[in-house]
Amino acid sequence: MYMKSNLLKFGEPNAKLKKMLKELKLKLKTFTLPAGWSCPAAKDCLSRANRETGKIQDGPDTEFRCFAASAEATYPSLRKMVWRNFGLLKDALVDGVDACADLICASLPDKFDIMRVHVGGDYFSKKYLQAWIEVAKRNPEKIFYSYSKSLHFFKEFALPDNLVLTASRGGKFDELIDLHGWKEALVVYSEQEAIDKGLEIDHDDTHAAFGKDNFALLIHGTQPAGSMASKALQLIKKANKNVTANA
Numbered sequence: 001m002y003m004k005s006n007l008l009k010f011g012e013p014n015a016k017l018k019k020m021l022k023e024l025k026l027k028l029k030t031f032t033l034p035a036g037w038s039c040p041a042a043k044d045c046l047s048r049a050n051r052e053t054g055k056i057q058d059g060p061d062t063e064f065r066c067f068a069a070s071a072e073a074t075y076p077s078l079r080k081m082v083w084r085n086f087g088l089l090k091d092a093l094v095d096g097v098d099a100c101a102d103l104i105c106a107s108l109p110d111k112f113d114i115m116r117v118h119v120g121g122d123y124f125s126k127k128y129l130q131a132w133i134e135v136a137k138r139n140p141e142k143i144f145y146s147y148s149k150s151l152h153f154f155k156e157f158a159l160p161d162n163l164v165l166t167a168s169r170g171g172k173f174d175e176l177i178d179l180h181g182w183k184e185a186l187v188v189y190s191e192q193e194a195i196d197k198g199l200e201i202d203h204d205d206t207h208a209a210f211g212k213d214n215f216a217l218l219i220h221g222t223q224p225a226g227s228m229a230s231k232a233l234q235l236i237k238k239a240n241k242n243v244t245a246n247a
């Protein structure tokens with residue numbers, strides 16, 4: 001029996017997602033886990049906010065800092081929520097995939113059409129992924145979508161149509177993206193880079209939730225000082241300022 005005190009917590013869409021929803025007239029909710037700590041396949045993006053202090057630590061191969069980890073570093077209440085969710089899921093998984101799916105289903109918000117599974121965090125184990133597959137099967141009228149680098153888990157399962165995967169390049173298992181022909185998202189450092197690569201930039205998650213083709217994500221967030229990502233971000237901000245100034 002679940003009580004409010006042992007249910008997972010879900011979040012509201014940010015400004016960019018709200019834009020998509022307004023146009024589509026759909027209700028979206030989000031789910032988040034501790035960034036980096038629940039991402040077994042993160043590589044280029046790996047960053048973690050310390051659970052207690054919020055201090056960010058980048059991984060050995062970090063090229064661009066995880067946006068969700070930066071948010072956790074800033075907001076203690078967000079850290080508390082994501083670690084609580086993580087703990088509840090791991091406890092449920094001790095009793096198996098169905099127990100974890102039961103917990104997620106019991107916790108789902110009353111009203112939503114689309115769920116972004118993991119604004120921060122990722123599928124941290126095979127059984128956890130299986131639990132979300134089960135959740136999607138039990139809720140065929142809803143759409144669940146995710147960016148993921150945990151591709152070594154995905155390769156083993158046929159996904160229901162309403163669990164939409166976007167493979168996120170820059171992880172430990174990139175070779176599986178081409179092997180399986182999965183739709184992928186690539187982080188780019190400029191609009192020109194996206195054009196050169198023949199990719200549309202997704203500004204509002206529509207490509208992730210509904211698209212069939214590969215797409216680009218423009219670098220954002222807070223980037224490690226002196227890194228390529230940080231320099232690219234400065235250029236993007238400068239270009240946007242000029243556009244605003246000229247508008």
Ligand code: SF4
Binds near residue numbers: 038039043045069
């Ligand atoms: S996989 Fe996603 S959530 Fe995890 S560290 Fe990388 S960008 Fe952040």
